[in-house]
Amino acid sequence: MYISTQPQTTDISLAPENEEIIKATLPIVGGAIEDITPVFYRTMFKKHPELLSDLFNRGNQRSGEQQKALAASIATFASMLVNPDAPDPREMLSRIGHKHVSLGITEDQYQIVHDNLFAAIVEVLGEDVVTPEVAAAWDEVYWLMAKVLIDFERNLYRSADVADGDVFRTVTLQEKKQLSHNVVEFTFNGVNFSDALPGQYVSIGVELSDGARQLRQYSIVGTTEETFTVAVQRDGEVSSFLMDELETGSQVEATLPAGDLVLQDDDAPVILVSQGIGSTPMAGMLAALVARSATGGVPSVTAIHADAAPETYAQRDITESQVSALAENGEARHIVRYRDNGETVELAKMAEEGLIPQGAHWYLCGGSNFLQNLRDQLAEHSDALSPKEIHFELFSPNDWLI
Numbered sequence: 001m002y003i004s005t006q007p008q009t010t011d012i013s014l015a016p017e018n019e020e021i022i023k024a025t026l027p028i029v030g031g032a033i034e035d036i037t038p039v040f041y042r043t044m045f046k047k048h049p050e051l052l053s054d055l056f057n058r059g060n061q062r063s064g065e066q067q068k069a070l071a072a073s074i075a076t077f078a079s080m081l082v083n084p085d086a087p088d089p090r091e092m093l094s095r096i097g098h099k100h101v102s103l104g105i106t107e108d109q110y111q112i113v114h115d116n117l118f119a120a121i122v123e124v125l126g127e128d129v130v131t132p133e134v135a136a137a138w139d140e141v142y143w144l145m146a147k148v149l150i151d152f153e154r155n156l157y158r159s160a161d162v163a164d165g166d167v168f169r170t171v172t173l174q175e176k177k178q179l180s181h182n183v184v185e186f187t188f189n190g191v192n193f194s195d196a197l198p199g200q201y202v203s204i205g206v207e208l209s210d211g212a213r214q215l216r217q218y219s220i221v222g223t224t225e226e227t228f229t230v231a232v233q234r235d236g237e238v239s240s241f242l243m244d245e246l247e248t249g250s251q252v253e254a255t256l257p258a259g260d261l262v263l264q265d266d267d268a269p270v271i272l273v274s275q276g277i278g279s280t281p282m283a284g285m286l287a288a289l290v291a292r293s294a295t296g297g298v299p300s301v302t303a304i305h306a307d308a309a310p311e312t313y314a315q316r317d318i319t320e321s322q323v324s325a326l327a328e329n330g331e332a333r334h335i336v337r338y339r340d341n342g343e344t345v346e347l348a349k350m351a352e353e354g355l356i357p358q359g360a361h362w363y364l365c366g367g368s369n370f371l372q373n374l375r376d377q378l379a380e381h382s383d384a385l386s387p388k389e390i391h392f393e394l395f396s397p398n399d400w401l402i
């Protein structure tokens with residue numbers, strides 16, 4: 001298991017001459033990310049086709065928005081280096097580092113990303129803008145950020161006692177269970193992931209019919225010492241492959257559990273808010289809370305879930321039984337809102353009805369619009385909701401996080 005540390009961002013600074021250059025060119029580079037990104041990936045995948053077929057999510061490559069995340073995060077990091085009031089990017093770096101270790105990224109690959117990204121920046125902005133001085137300043141930004149990530153990722157690998165990048169394990173499908181029309185639960189054996197932190201995910205790798213090895217992340221909903229279980233909703237190529245091609249006994253690759261949206265180990269109330277298949281990390285956290293309640297006290301738990309209709313809420317029964325188990329020894333409630341009934345998640349209204357404990361850890365997971373809406377509600381009604389901390393997971397890279 002990875003021991004959760006934080007990326008180290010203190011004491012990082014740019015050479016004074018580069019600071020001025022970054023300040024002056026940040027608007028130009030930041031404003032050109034949408035043009036730089038496709039050129040970067042196109043050149044990198046031309047030289048290293050194996051990265052697109054076997055490592056990068058080729059579904060994300062079809063979506064410009066998700067493609068932007070890598071380059072946009074460098075611009076965000078640059079703004080933190082030159083603006084003392086900018087927020088510390090530790091949360092962003094932690095998310096990236098966990099994603100990288102879940103894919104087995106290693107230090108040597110940083111040079112490949114560097115070379116292709118910088119070639120793209122020159123191609124898009126031209127050598128008049130990207131003078132040798134400007135290139136040197138951005139180089140320093142890149143390697144400062146790369147170093148934070150490389151160190152953080154190496155620490156994670158070390159803490160799990162594995163060599164850098166050695167995270168792939170072969171697992172065998174033990175059981176496949178249909179939870180709803182388009183959600184199937186898969187239980188794999190062959191590894192002991194029982195020390196995964198509640199809320200973490202694994203990357204599952206499959207070989208598709210054209211020979212590409214594609215990886216996708218799936219949150220762990222439960223473990224034993226021999227098995228782990230994920231719940232997958234049908235979407236594009238990998239989820240459909242899992243549903244249509246895997247039978248009991250089939251083997252796939254799974255990586256060591258990673259991810260920093262994890263249940264905090266304190267007594268503050270827990271509020272889980274999910275939508276659709278975003279219920280999976282919550283199910284993992286509820287399972288851990290139920291296990292904890294067998295041996296000691298657990299905080300008050302409020303599980304709020306939004307879905308289209310009762311029959312599309314794949315984890316309804318399991319959540320209901322987990323919440324009932326928690327309610328036997330403490331305070332726990334399950335609140336559902338179904339869109340087909342015209343219902344929405346209105347947090348301020350729930351607070352007025354006395355359903356929202358104060359000073360809670362909030363864990364949010366769902367689609368991009370849902371999460372943005374929740375974050376707006378939490379900001380607008382911060383007095384009534386008074387969260388202790390807000391943690392969230394998005395199932396796709398997204399540059400508004402950055």
Ligand SMILES: Cc1cc2nc3c(=O)[nH]c(=O)nc-3n(C[C@H](O)[C@H](O)[C@H](O)COP(=O)(O)OP(=O)(O)OC[C@H]3O[C@@H](n4cnc5c(N)ncnc54)[C@H](O)[C@@H]3O)c2cc1C
Binds near residue numbers: 239280
């Ligand atoms: C941390 C994390 C945890 C996650 N946990 C879970 C989980 O527990 N359960 C779960 O089900 N999922 C989870 N996901 C999402 C999962 O990793 C995959 O993203 C999801 O299964 C879709 O992958 P896919 O290969 O099926 O779809 P992809 O082929 O990657 O396609 C993704 C989407 O893009 C669309 N698309 C593809 N190509 C095109 C195109 N040319 N034009 C337009 N649209 C296109 C597809 O229709 C689809 O909607 C998680 C993701 C993350 C990051």
Ligand code: HEM
Binds near residue numbers: 056057103
């Ligand atoms: C300083 C250098 C780097 C930065 C700033 C960076 C940044 C990012 C960001 C922001 C994400 C999205 C995280 C998320 O929201 O899920 C990401 C994901 C990813 N990164 Fe990196 N990264 C860097 C280096 C690398 C390297 C060297 C590789 C390996 C070649 C790599 C491979 C990936 C992959 C495969 C993903 C998953 C997304 C996908 O498959 O589409 N990254 N990175």
